[in-house]
Amino acid sequence: MHVSEGFLPPLHAAGWALAAAPFVVHGSRVVVRQVREHPESRLLLAGAGAFTFVMSAMKLPSVTGSSSHPTGTGVGTVLFGPAVMAPLGTIVLLFQALLLAHGGITTLGANAFSMAVVGPWAGWLVYRLLRRAPHAVAVFGAVVIADLITYVVTSFQLALAYPDKVSGVPGSMERFLGIFAITQLPLAVVEGVIGVVLVRALASWSGARAEELPGLRPGSLEVAEAGEPAHHG
Template sequence: MHIVEGFLPLYWCIIWFILALIFIVIGIRQMRTVIREVPESKKVLGISAVLMFVLQFFGVRFVTGTTSSALGNGFSGSIFGPAITSVIAAVILLLQAVLLGYGGLTTLGANIFSIGVVGPFVAYLVFTALRKHKFSPVIAVAFASFLSTICSLLTTAVQFGLVYGDFWKFIILMFISQLPLIVVDVLITLVVFAFVYNSMKDNPIFFDDFSKYLKFR
């Protein structure tokens, strides 16, 4: 789902980079606040970053101009929201572009926006809503992870569609390439989150008032 080098015009690369940068700046501020006010969050931040990196490590170049892989953005998105997740995604996607050839440097902003912003934003909304309705955190993160991946995929299709038209063609092709990976993504995220939650139930990041540190300010 990483858009590779050369598939987006320069002006679109700049637009997506500016949009992603807004969230990254907010995310850096949020991350500093969270780490200062809730030191216990550092372990979970680290786990969510490692999960995202590992799941995205195995990528396959696809005909649509993307590198297909699992994303792992539902975990961080559910707990920390889109701003902090955009910071994590930016570091991971930059390393992948430079070291592994996944995605690209000019398309970095577009990839951060789809994988680190839109998907995690949906995950956070879904996870928060389900928790308010007394769903188990593990069940909530499963739904959040699934919809996070779907919405990241749809965003990538839109990014292509804005340039080349024919949105449905890109949506269908990406679903064909990503469907098995979506299943893998959700299952692994579910297992990792269940382990973390059952091991750290008393961690303040799982308390309802943790969201006060994630305000856009």
């Protein structure tokens, strides 16, 4: 989903970087506060970041005959809310830009805005909307939407940069969605299933009740004492 190095005009690149920056700064503060106030949540925070690392490294073939990778931001969104995913996702993007020549430094702001900002916030919105549904359904919906919306935003960013000569931005958006969306749909579903299994494992093994995860109720994460039976959400 990454926009490649140098593939956005300088003004666009600067604009997207400015748009993403406040979310990354705010998210970093939220992470620091989370760790300070709830040091027991460090493990889950590390798990959320690691899941993004793993999923965004997996280039998977899809039904369209091309490959793409999941984003991995949905699980952290469910566990901690969308704000923390801005810095965590940006770290992953920076790693890929510097060491994998994937994405880029000039397009880091645009990629962070799509993957680490809009994706998680859209996923969180779905998670909240589905809060009365079975928890697995809410998690699945959040993870799938966090993944898919990332690619919708990427398509929009590219469409803005490369408007179609006849149909303008909408026509170009359709073209880029055609490249990303159909490929991404099955991968998002796979990520959703993995996300449900992982959140269930993390929640039950840490003793946190699903409805008490910070994504729903900030600051309420409880970790069971050693040997204490875990609550199940």
